[in-house]
Amino acid sequence: MNGVKLEGDDGTPIAVPLSERVHWVGAFDPNLRIFDIILKTANGTSYNAYVIRGSDGVAVIDTVKEGFAGDFFARLESVAAYSEIKVIVLNHLEPDHTGALPELMRRAPQAQLFISQKAQTMLKGLLKQDTLSFTPVVTGDSVSLGDRSLEFLHTPYLHWPDTQCTYAPEEKMLFSGDVFGCHFCDKRLFNDSVGDFRFSFEYYYAHIMRPFKEYVVRALELIEPLPLTLIAPTHGPILRDRPQHYIQRYRQLSSPALHNELSPNQKTLLIFYISSYGNTRRMAEAIYQGAMQVEDVRVSLYDLEGGEVGPFVDLIEEADGLVLGTPTINGDAVKPIWDLLSSLAVVNLKNKLGGVFGSYGWTGEGVRLVEDRLRGLKLRVPIPGLRVKLIPTDDEILECTAFGLELAQELTGARLSKVINFADLA
């Protein structure tokens, strides 16, 4: 097993040393195939937890999913007595890391629990114990274990509001929570032993961290200066070989892709449409022409039928504005539009410009429904959607051109603000 001894001679799970003072006390879940509804895994996952021993007490960093508590406690008992546990750190409160916490606190009632500031209300919601005492911490806070210590890094939204990382300076180890993790189960445990797991690392980032890129960048500002021998995430391989490589990869994945292609003032506006008889397409082309009149806006026009959702999501992530054209069929926007919209949860859309248009035959609900969805996704929808009954007339085509022009002007800040009297509102 490449030198990793996971069980004692009697078959009892035992801790795995990361150094003389630090041990892995996690558990393997090789049968898991779907995690949190959204993530697939072909070989399961691991729930990594750690123990660090100082001259003045022991700290447990994170726990495991409730059903795997047996392995966790057995491994913990192989390196520490419950009476020695002075500190429990929760880097992230999701149940796959806090499942064994109530029992751990029962067995080590003297231990002090450290969580992030934002974890406080979540802890109450998860454990339903109002009497539980804990110490909320922020960046700069630390706790001493004598000749070892733990420093806390506030790294919110990676991938919940509560998430934090914990650094052990004397060991130069980062206990990173879900950051730098992946759902990959291999009992060889370390990144230099498990084989190629890049696909899993990238997949995890794309689904879990990608919506929070701006927070990833802020966290990297804290993490990059740290001297590191090892990164110990809560899922997947422990990163002891070239830990900086994984930090650099997060930096690459979180940096804007169009950084070198756009001038500082240039904005991008994407128009996606789908059309059954060509009417919505004609509207799209006129909107495109209108938007193209504005300097410093790079406009692109795409037919949804001609591409896959994934690359379109990539385009939208980097764009400043998104305009969608849909016919209305049976009182709704059409499925390719909803498929695209339901795939956008992995990117941050907040404050992007949104707009909707479309041709309809009977009632034309599709445009309004998509507008509401865009608002729900936190886009700004400042210009009311444009609907045309069946075949657009020449005047309606001119309206489309003006709609495109106004959207592009909104992106550059050239559109005038509007003042309305309440009594005039419908």
Added chain:
Amino acid sequence: MAKATITFEDINVTVTVPAGTRIIEVSEKVGSGITYGCREGDCGTCIMKVTSGWNHLTEPSVLEDKILRENMAGKHNRLACQAQVLGGEISVKPV
């Protein structure tokens, strides 16, 4: 009746309203991105950021305060379905 103005920053629209108007009465009609759930101060869906004119809104009730806390609302966040305009100039945007 005293007048006030509410500016919805996300859509660059300013509305002149009578004092006593709730934000919810205006925001949807003009197309602001503030979204609503229960519409009665219980769900926290309509949390908005008050970027200026905070003092020109009614004080949050004990119940609104509770919902804001539970939803980890930031400073100067309010529920758009509860906040009423007293007068002056107010600017808001979706969170």
